[in-house]
Amino acid sequence: MTEAEGYVDQAMAGLAEPQPMYKALRESTPVFRSPQAVVLSRLADIEMALKHTELFSSSMDAVDLGNIRPLIPLQIDPPEHAKYRRILDPLFTPREMARREPRVTELVNEMIDRFADRGECDFHEEFAVPLPCTVFLQLLGLPLEDLDQFLEWKDGVIRPEGDAGYDRSHENMAPAAQQIYDYFERAIDDHIASPRDDVLSSLIAARIEGEPLTREEILDICFLFLIAGLDTVTDSLDCFFVYLARHPEHRHQLIEQPDVLPSAIEELLRWETPVPGVVRIATEDVEVGGCPISKGERVSPLLGAANTDPAEFPDPELVDFHRNPNRHRAFGGGPHRCLGSHLARMELRVALREFHRRIPDYEIKPGTELTFTAALRSVESLPLTFPVPAP
Amino acid sequence: MTRVAVDADRCVGHGRCYTLAPEVFDADEVGHAIVLVEDVSGERQTQAADAERNCPEDAITLSP
Numbered sequence: 425m426t427e428a429e430g431y432v433d434q435a436m437a438g439l440a441e442p443q444p445m446y447k448a449l450r451e452s453t454p455v456f457r458s459p460q461a462v463v464l465s466r467l468a469d470i471e472m473a474l475k476h477t478e479l480f481s482s483s484m485d486a487v488d489l490g491n492i493r494p495l496i497p498l499q500i501d502p503p504e505h506a507k508y509r510r511i512l513d514p515l516f517t518p519r520e521m522a523r524r525e526p527r528v529t530e531l532v533n534e535m536i537d538r539f540a541d542r543g544e545c546d547f548h549e550e551f552a553v554p555l556p557c558t559v560f561l562q563l564l565g566l567p568l569e570d571l572d573q574f575l576e577w578k579d580g581v582i583r584p585e586g587d588a589g590y591d592r593s594h595e596n597m598a599p600a601a602q603q604i605y606d607y608f609e610r611a612i613d614d615h616i617a618s619p620r621d622d623v624l625s626s627l628i629a630a631r632i633e634g635e636p637l638t639r640e641e642i643l644d645i646c647f648l649f650l651i652a653g654l655d656t657v658t659d660s661l662d663c664f665f666v667y668l669a670r671h672p673e674h675r676h677q678l679i680e681q682p683d684v685l686p687s688a689i690e691e692l693l694r695w696e697t698p699v700p701g702v703v704r705i706a707t708e709d710v711e712v713g714g715c716p717i718s719k720g721e722r723v724s725p726l727l728g729a730a731n732t733d734p735a736e737f738p739d740p741e742l743v744d745f746h747r748n749p750n751r752h753r754a755f756g757g758g759p760h761r762c763l764g765s766h767l768a769r770m771e772l773r774v775a776l777r778e779f780h781r782r783i784p785d786y787e788i789k790p791g792t793e794l795t796f797t798a799a800l801r802s803v804e805s806l807p808l809t810f811p812v813p814a815p
Numbered sequence: 816m817t818r819v820a821v822d823a824d825r826c827v828g829h830g831r832c833y834t835l836a837p838e839v840f841d842a843d844e845v846g847h848a849i850v851l852v853e854d855v856s857g858e859r860q861t862q863a864a865d866a867e868r869n870c871p872e873d874a875i876t877l878s879p
Binding site for chain 2: 509510513514516517518519686748749750751752753755757758759761765766
């Protein structure tokens with residue numbers, strides 16, 4: 425087994441520090457044929473693949489999440505993709521997210537209240553998991569008591585029992601997927617009966633050239649939101665707090681220079697790249713970097729490798745909260761640029777600001793061995809200890 | 816004076832420009848960039864240059 429193969433194998437199992445793997449791949453085999461996919465690790469190739477949606481399709485064949493129809497908008501290719509983005513993008517603009525920020529600030533503080541006096545917490549379990557899920561329920565206008573149910577379904581399709589990496593069995597995910605469809609069927613009925621100021625009501629009211637979305641289209645959008653909106657912010661929070669716990673000098677910058685926070689978040693997104701790669705399908709025989717790729721082959725642009733490519737980032741191994749420019753691709757790029765990127769940024773900004781205001785000093789509980797999950801980079805548990813604030 | 820332009824075919828709404836240079840760029844209703852001030856100098860020019868360097872899609876051009 426070559427070094428690169430060994431690295432890719434490890435990545436499937438979850439890597440604490442994937443950056444050396446990105447570097448090794450980029451330098452040895454920038455277009456690497458693994459058993460699961462052709463992995464791209466040079467920024468130029470990745471950017472090309474993300475932009476050329478006619479050659480690299482994001483259709484249902486790329487990733488199976490137990491869904492029975494394409495997820496909207498992720499698994500719809502341009503040009504049809506644009507009609508959905510035209511109605512979805514307005515719901516997730518920075519301005520729209522700013523409107524939601526006060527409520528998220530309250531929510532973050534309620535969560536911190538539950539453990540601040542204890543001097544320790546499991547950051548993953550008590551903060552990184554429930555925060556995005558609760559924000560999601562509020563945003564869509566769903567009852568908060570459905571939180572635990574949602575978490576179970578999300579894990580049922582993202583990390584089904586007996587599955588790892590790309591080789592996923594549809595049967596393992598199908599039961600959870602069916603429950604997700606059934607749940608949203610009922611939620612749609614409820615919102616049709618009593619519309620309110622939330623995203624689900626907006627989807628029901630939306631019109632494309634005068635026509636409403638079909639029920640199936642609304643379901644396919646909701647399913648995607650559940651997949652995309654919950655896990656990824658959990659992953660980001662886990663990665664960021666592991667980094668900040670281990671790098672007190674970086675953490676102190678956030679406390680001493682609060683204005684650095686937005687650019688610190690961009691830099692942590694670049695360095696950690698919590699969603700390390702995306703998946704596409706070649707629509708015809710094509711050549712990338714001298715490597716032939718056949719029609720129908722799975723291609724994985726490794727966003728984490730793009731974000732540490734020295735062709736774009738001078739001194740890529742240096743984590744610099746003042747890095748400028750910082751054209752990272754943590755949210756992908758091209759037409760499929762992460763729809764929720766501004767929601768994620770808002771949640772991360774509020775979480776980092778409020779947590780460090782309340783609990784500026786913390787460390788990972790001594791003796792802890794962190795286990796990173798495969799594909800999407802969360803940790804299974806993140807025990808933090810910190811001084812109890814004075815009453 | 817420097818002239819600022821956004822290529823609407825390239826912009827996909829990363830929102831970096833109107834976050835970094837709010838006096839020069841704004842968002843339309845889907846969050847894509849629009850140019851607020853086409854001819855910039857001084858502080859606005861500095862902001863516009865910052866936005867241009869940070870656009871992940873190379874959608875912004877500054878010309879004399």
